[in-house]
Amino acid sequence: xxxxxxxxxxxxxxxxxxxxxxxxxxxxxxxxxxxxxxxxxxxxxxxxxxxxxxxxxxxxxxxxxxxxxxxxxxxxxxxxxxxxxxxxxxxxxxxxxxxxxxxxxxxxxxxxxxxxxxxxxxxxxxxxxxxxxxxxxxxxxxxxxxxxxxxxxxxxxxxxxxxxxxxxxxxxxxxxxxxxxxxxxxxxxxxxxxxxxxxxxxxxxxxxxxxxxxxxxxxxxxxxxxxxxxxxxxxxxxxxxxxxxxxxxxxxxxxxxxxxxxxxxxxxxxxxxxxxxxxxxxxxxxxxxxxxxxxxxxxxxxxxxxxxxxxxxxxxxxxxxxxxxxxxxxxxxxxxxxxxxxxxxxxxxxxxxxxxxxxxxxxxxxxxxxxxxxxxxxxxxxxxxxxxxxxxxxxxxxxxxxxxxxxxxxxxxxxxxxxxxxxxxxxxxxxxxxxxxxxxxxxxxxxxxxxxxxxxxxxx
Amino acid sequence: xxxxxxxxxxxxxxxxxxxxxxxxxxxxxxxxxxxxxxxxxxxxxxxxxxxxxxxxxxxxxxxxxxxxxxxxxxxxxxxxxxxxxxxxxxxxxxxxxxxxxxxxxxxxxxxxxxxxxxxxxxxxxxxxxxxxxxxxxxxxxxxxxxxxxxxxxxxxxxxxxxxxxxxxxxxxxxxxxxxxxxxxxxxxxxxxxxxxxxxxxxxxxxxxxxxxxxxxxxxxxxxxxxxxxxxxxxxxxxxxxxxxxxxxxxxxxxxxxxxxxxxxxxxxxxxxxxxxxxxxxxxxxxxxxxxxxxxxxxxxxxxxxxxxxxxxxxxxxxxxxxxxxxxxxxxxxxxxxxxxxxxxxxxxxxxxxxxxxxxxxxxxxxxxxxxxxxxxxxxxxxxxxxxxxxxxxxxxxxxxxxxxxxxxxxxxxxxxxxxxxxxxxxxxxxxxxxxxxxxxxxxxxxxxxxxxxxxxxxxx
Numbered sequence: 013x014x015x016x017x018x019x020x021x022x023x024x025x026x027x028x029x030x031x032x033x034x035x036x037x038x039x040x041x042x043x044x045x046x047x048x049x050x051x052x053x054x055x056x057x058x059x060x061x062x063x064x065x066x067x068x069x070x071x072x073x074x075x076x077x078x079x080x081x082x083x084x085x086x087x088x089x090x091x092x093x094x095x096x097x098x099x100x101x102x103x104x105x106x107x108x109x110x111x112x113x114x115x116x117x118x119x120x121x122x123x124x125x126x127x128x129x130x131x132x133x134x135x136x137x138x139x140x141x142x143x144x145x146x147x148x149x150x151x152x153x154x155x156x157x158x159x160x161x162x163x164x165x166x167x168x169x170x171x172x173x174x175x176x177x178x179x180x181x182x183x184x185x186x187x188x189x190x191x192x193x194x195x196x197x198x199x200x201x202x203x204x205x206x207x208x209x210x211x212x213x214x215x216x217x218x219x220x221x222x223x224x225x226x227x228x229x230x231x232x233x234x235x236x237x238x239x240x241x242x243x244x245x246x247x248x249x250x251x252x253x254x255x256x257x258x259x260x261x262x263x264x265x266x267x268x269x270x271x272x273x274x275x276x277x278x279x280x281x282x283x284x285x286x287x288x289x290x291x292x293x294x295x296x297x298x299x300x301x302x303x304x305x306x307x308x309x310x311x312x313x314x315x316x317x318x319x320x321x322x323x324x325x326x327x328x329x330x331x332x333x334x335x336x337x338x339x340x341x342x343x344x345x346x347x348x349x350x351x352x353x354x355x356x357x358x359x360x361x362x363x364x365x366x367x368x369x370x371x372x373x374x375x376x377x378x379x380x381x382x383x384x385x386x387x388x389x390x391x392x393x394x395x396x397x398x399x400x401x402x403x404x405x406x407x408x409x410x411x412x413x414x415x416x417x418x419x420x421x422x423x424x425x426x427x428x429x430x431x432x433x434x435x436x437x438x439x440x441x442x443x444x445x446x447x448x449x450x451x452x453x454x455x456x457x458x459x460x461x462x463x464x465x466x467x468x469x470x471x472x
Numbered sequence: 473x474x475x476x477x478x479x480x481x482x483x484x485x486x487x488x489x490x491x492x493x494x495x496x497x498x499x500x501x502x503x504x505x506x507x508x509x510x511x512x513x514x515x516x517x518x519x520x521x522x523x524x525x526x527x528x529x530x531x532x533x534x535x536x537x538x539x540x541x542x543x544x545x546x547x548x549x550x551x552x553x554x555x556x557x558x559x560x561x562x563x564x565x566x567x568x569x570x571x572x573x574x575x576x577x578x579x580x581x582x583x584x585x586x587x588x589x590x591x592x593x594x595x596x597x598x599x600x601x602x603x604x605x606x607x608x609x610x611x612x613x614x615x616x617x618x619x620x621x622x623x624x625x626x627x628x629x630x631x632x633x634x635x636x637x638x639x640x641x642x643x644x645x646x647x648x649x650x651x652x653x654x655x656x657x658x659x660x661x662x663x664x665x666x667x668x669x670x671x672x673x674x675x676x677x678x679x680x681x682x683x684x685x686x687x688x689x690x691x692x693x694x695x696x697x698x699x700x701x702x703x704x705x706x707x708x709x710x711x712x713x714x715x716x717x718x719x720x721x722x723x724x725x726x727x728x729x730x731x732x733x734x735x736x737x738x739x740x741x742x743x744x745x746x747x748x749x750x751x752x753x754x755x756x757x758x759x760x761x762x763x764x765x766x767x768x769x770x771x772x773x774x775x776x777x778x779x780x781x782x783x784x785x786x787x788x789x790x791x792x793x794x795x796x797x798x799x800x801x802x803x804x805x806x807x808x809x810x811x812x813x814x815x816x817x818x819x820x821x822x823x824x825x826x827x828x829x830x831x832x833x834x835x836x837x838x839x840x841x842x843x844x845x846x847x848x849x850x851x852x853x854x855x856x857x858x859x860x861x862x863x864x865x866x867x868x869x870x871x872x873x874x875x876x877x878x879x880x881x882x883x884x885x886x887x888x889x890x891x892x893x894x895x896x897x898x899x900x901x902x903x904x905x906x907x908x909x910x911x912x913x914x915x916x917x918x919x920x921x922x923x924x925x926x927x928x929x930x931x932x
Binding site: 018019020022024025091092093103121122123125162165166184185188189191192193194387390391392393394395396431433434436437439440443 | 478479480482484485551552553563581582583585622625626644645648649651652653654847850851852853854855856891893894896897899900903
């Protein structure tokens with residue numbers, strides 16, 4: 013018996029997921045293993061231990077266990093800001109005059125302003141539990157750094173964030189949120205690491221890059237007793253933690269017998285999209301039910317729609333393991349779009365494999381159309397979305413408008429990953445009509461592909 | 473039978489309040505009427521109609537009807553961001569090692585970032601329903617302007633905001649949020665009004681004041697066919713709309729048989745505090761149950777703790793009606809604290825009367841201690857509070873620490889009115905140890921009191 017659907021569905025505490033779901037367990041074609049960048053052999057537990065906490069290495073390598081218990085301490089933290097609401101976009105539907113039913117899972121209801129906190133608390137917890145003193149990381153747009161700072165403040169763990177210098181200077185408020193949560197924020201490149209000093213010597217006055225900040229954070233972790241490096245996307249472990257998004261969404265929908273036809277998420281490194289779709293993808297992989305999944309990426313950084321499926325470096329500095337993924341090449345430099353969280357050259361190996369196997373679609377969209385969708389959404393639904401999240405909004409609106417044409421009453425679910433409070437400079441540009449789109453040419457892409465490593469025996 | 477208390481209590485849609493509660497109906501000593509600033513006679517319905525919508529004038533003058541139906545359209549809008557969660561501050565309790573039970577009603581879960589939206593949508597709705605074209609208002613810190621812009625976007629009503637010029641320049645992101653929601657934002661004083669041009673001529677280069685912005689907004693409304701002026705605090709109508717806060721809080725607590733001993737809220741014009749305490753105050757006024765209410769105001773602007781209970785102008789320009797309230801004098805200029813939302817010289821007439829009758833306590837606190845409390849709260853509870861809201865946090869922590877001394881297991885409820893995303897400049901000052909406190913001297917206050925109008929027959 014289906015009940016009336018409320019505007020927002022909040023799970024009760026007792027119904028909240030107690031385990032993460034590991035979609036790799038149900039994949040016939042497993043994602044390819046990480047490779048040692050020197051030997052080109054699969055990375056072992058022992059090789060990964062100096063970089064990540066032991067428990068996280070286990071999760072990274074485990075592609076057979078379908079459900080993994082969420083430790084009670086993490087469940088307790090989740091209770092502070094979860095369940096995230098599943099919202100029926102009644103007002104947007106009305107505005108679009110569509111027969112489609114639109115739902116979104118809103119992950120911006122916490123101070124970090126995005127879904128990043130779901131994995132930040134898990135990674136910080138395992139570090140704390142292993143008796144470590146602290147963690148290091150990099151941040152670009154700032155969502156991940158903010159989330160990690162919050163998690164570390166809660167667990168009284170030291171947190172050192174290398175923030176890309178141009179962001180450090182352009183987003184002083186993001187920096188201050190991290191400081192308010194007790195994190196030490198260093199503009200990168202800095203003179204606190206060898207690699208930072210080297211880069212500063214070679215490129216005086218550089219405003220930094222994510223690749224450089226990663227290298228500094230990895231070095232900082234390796235040079236301090238009791239520290240590990242943590243990462244906010246791409247990795248299998250991160251997607252695992254983020255499945256809390258999809259598990260909650262599915263539980264909420266199940267309570268009201270709602271079955272989504274189309275599931276949409278923005279995709280940068282893949283943490284949000286992977287987390288949202290995993291439980292639904294599991295049903296599809298097991299042949300229980302079919303869904304249409306759509307990854308939405310920026311036209312300025314189109315790793316799925318225009319990239320190659322190949323082994324590549326995860327960082328520009330080439331110190332991290334190689335991952336097999338859809339990539340534009342670690343040397344590809346996306347134009348300075350306003351969706352910093354989607355400016356990554358590669359894509360999660362799990363999502364890359366699923367896309368390669370035809371289990372998921374992908375679309376790329378231009379940022380001016382994304383901000384137009386964001387503004388339309390904000391005015392009727394009341395939430396000011398992050399530019400990254402607005403990629404999903406854009407395609408959800410496109411799908412709903414198509415339903416208006418065809419008369420189909422599709423049920424659309426999309427992930428609204430976060431809020432745009434710290435992106436008002438971008439909104440200002442849009443409001444002033446000064447925003448432009450930059451799409452890489454085939455020549456631009458060719459340069460990136462030229463830098464792909466040759467991995468013996470790995471095929472193209 | 474009492475159940476286990478979850479971290480957050482969300483009312484179900486069916487349990488959400490359908491009426492606002494008018495505490496004036498249960499007050500033996502009614503708040504004194506607004507007076508015409510020329511004749512000193514009580515303002516009539518006809519006198520107020522040119523300024524406010526008809527329905528809002530009725531609400532302003534009605535001190536006998538206890539419950540007023542919330543129109544369905546407003547209930548529908550409330551569903552988009554309400555119910556606001558009632559949160560049990562388990563983590564803060566643990567950190568403080570207190571036997572006290574601490575709850576907070578969190579009103580920051582909407583894009584405007586504060587409780588202001590509760591009244592903004594009501595005022596915009598009545599304007600729309602009366603067939604008006606638009607509304608004008610002023611904003612200082614920006615919460616009210618943002619909330620009104622959101623409400624007007626939803627109802628497709630024109631929204632014109634006069635923003636104090638120094639805020640307009642120092643808080644460009646607040647301005648952009650309003651623009652994103654389609655509002656026209658003008659820095660005040662401006663050359664678009666007579667009073668603005670007059671002030672600019674007299675004080676070239678002035679950075680403006682709330683008093684001036686009010687005068688411009690009132691003039692702009694009066695000069696445009698189909699426009700009315702709206703205000704975000706102080707007025708009886710605003711407190712009425714804000715009772716949704718207290719009604720939801722009480723309904724959630726009742727479901728779990730929780731009875732607060734102490735109820736705490738920050739107080740600027742009184743909109744949040746009045747809304748939070750009204751339903752509880754009603755029980756106290758009717759002799760059904762006793763509660764301790766504490767209004768918390770900044771030491772830099774201590775209208776309740778150091779002000780006079782007298783008739784005074786609501787605005788610096790002296791164009792609005794006179795209200796009987798605790799006031800520092802409309803000419804009193806509070807120091808430039810970081811809680812812009814609490815920098816008002818007067819206090820809601822309803823709250824002023826309740827305080828005068830000994831039904832409510834008041835305390836003043838200094839901003840450095842407020843930010844220290846805010847940071848402590850943020851690190852364990854995960855929410856980054858607005859400086860205004862943090863006044864309540866400070867006193868809630870004080871009360872909880874007192875319980876640790878005495879061993880009392882008091883239940884404390886406070887209002888967490890909003891988030892601090894647009895206040896990071898203030899947090900930066902605090903993080904850098906550069907924040908100071910300014911408390912007015914008795915001489916400063918004497919100057920403000922000297923400007924109080926002499927109202928024939930009003931005493932004092």
